Amino acid sequence: MTQFFRRIITSISIWWNRLLGRQPEETIPVVEVSRDPGLRCPECATHIHVTIADLLYVGSVVCPTCHLVLEVDKERSHGAIDALAKLEAAHEQARAVSNGLRA
Numbered sequence: 001m002t003q004f005f006r007r008i009i010t011s012i013s014i015w016w017n018r019l020l021g022r023q024p025e026e027t028i029p030v031v032e033v034s035r036d037p038g039l040r041c042p043e044c045a046t047h048i049h050v051t052i053a054d055l056l057y058v059g060s061v062v063c064p065t066c067h068l069v070l071e072v073d074k075e076r077s078h079g080a081i082d083a084l085a086k087l088e089a090a091h092e093q094a095r096a097v098s099n100g101l102r103a
């Protein structure tokens with residue numbers, strides 16, 4: 001599960017940085033996600049609405065016009081990463097409890 005999220009985060013950050021022409025080292029303000037919750041489709045320029053829930057739970061968005069699948073950049077928000085980490089922790093706990101019940 002951790003590797004899955006790490007792979008998504010890496011690919012998303014590469015895509016996003018390429019799209020915006022930003023350096024990976026640049027600090028991206030957390031507010032930017034909530035101020036303009038959306039992406040511009042790199043294929044057809046359609047504005048794609050993206051919610052925090054998309055960032056955290058879906059991990060990708062689909063362009064409503066050309067159906068291009070875009071992976072959402074979780075690194076744009078450290079808060080989102082923290083939430084993601086908590087989500088992972090919850091997964092671990094749930095798995096541990098589940099294993100405990102089975103044992």
Ligand SMILES: [Zn+2]
Pocket residue numbers: 041042043044045046063064065066067068
């Ligand atoms: Zn599109």
